[in-house]
Amino acid sequence: MNKLTILTYPNEILQRRCEKVKSFDKDLRILLTSMKKCMINADGVGLAAPQIGIEKQIAIVEDDDGNVIPIINPVILEQSGSQIGPEGCLSFPGLFGDVERPFKIKIRAQDKFGKFFTLTAEDFFARVILHEMDHLEGILFPSKARTLYNEETS
Numbered sequence: 001m002n003k004l005t006i007l008t009y010p011n012e013i014l015q016r017r018c019e020k021v022k023s024f025d026k027d028l029r030i031l032l033t034s035m036k037k038c039m040i041n042a043d044g045v046g047l048a049a050p051q052i053g054i055e056k057q058i059a060i061v062e063d064d065d066g067n068v069i070p071i072i073n074p075v076i077l078e079q080s081g082s083q084i085g086p087e088g089c090l091s092f093p094g095l096f097g098d099v100e101r102p103f104k105i106k107i108r109a110q111d112k113f114g115k116f117f118t119l120t121a122e123d124f125f126a127r128v129i130l131h132e133m134d135h136l137e138g139i140l141f142p143s144k145a146r147t148l149y150n151e152e153t154s
Contacts, residue, residue, distance in 0.1 A: 004038040004052045006090045009140065013050050014091055018057045018136045021072050024114035028058075032070050032112055035060050039068070044090045046128045048135030051091050059132035064125050071119070074109035074133050083123065087131055087141050097145025101130050 007014060021028065031054070039047040039060060049058040057073045081103030088096045104122045107129060111117055121129050131141060142148055 004034050006038065006042060006047075006051050007053055008091050008093065011053075011091075013053055013055060014135070014140060015138045016050065016055055017138045018048075018050055018055045021056050021058060021110070024072075024110070024112065028072075029112050031058070032060065036068050039090075042090050046132040047090065048132045050135055050138070057136045059136060061125070061128050061132055063121075069119070070112050071107065071109040071129065071132070072111065072114075074107050074129075074136070076105060076130075076133070077108050077118065078104075078106040080104045083127070084146065085124070085127060087127065087145070089131070089141050091140070092142065094151040095142065095148060096151065097142055097148040099127075099131075099141055099144045100146065101127050105129065107133075 035047050038052065045062040047060050049056045059071050060068050061071060062068050079102035082100060083103045084098055084100045086096050087099045103126065105126045106118060106120045108116060108118050
């Protein structure tokens with residue numbers, strides 16, 4: 001696969017709801033490997049398929065231990081608590097905002113082979129997962145931010 005390019009706002013794809021993944025084949029696994037390289041090269045902790053121009057419910061997230069986990073067709077099963085914290089986005093270079101999110105979540109998703117799994121996350125890792133899941137719905141973090149600020153002013 002060619003080197004991936006991260007789309008930036010206001011690209012229309014970023015604002016569209018993505019389709020469910022139905023085919024868990026070699027092409028999907030190659031895409032996930034390319035997404036991981038792209039995310040790491042961009043110094044990110046998460047990347048959703050629409051950010052690279054693919055309108056599918058695919059995201060990768062980095063957990064607290066540095067493991068990169070693919071989450072495909074994710075659904076929130078439980079959420080509790082509340083936290084407000086800073087978020088940035090590879091599709092909004094230099095822009096940050098304070099966003100309120102649940103403190104703890106439990107999701108169900110599929111892995112690269114289509115097998116269902118559940119994942120529980122708290123604090124920053126929960127924030128990363130929810131941010132990427134928003135991308136799959138065409139929701140961008142500035143629309144949820146209480147305040148927005150540029151890198152220079154942070």
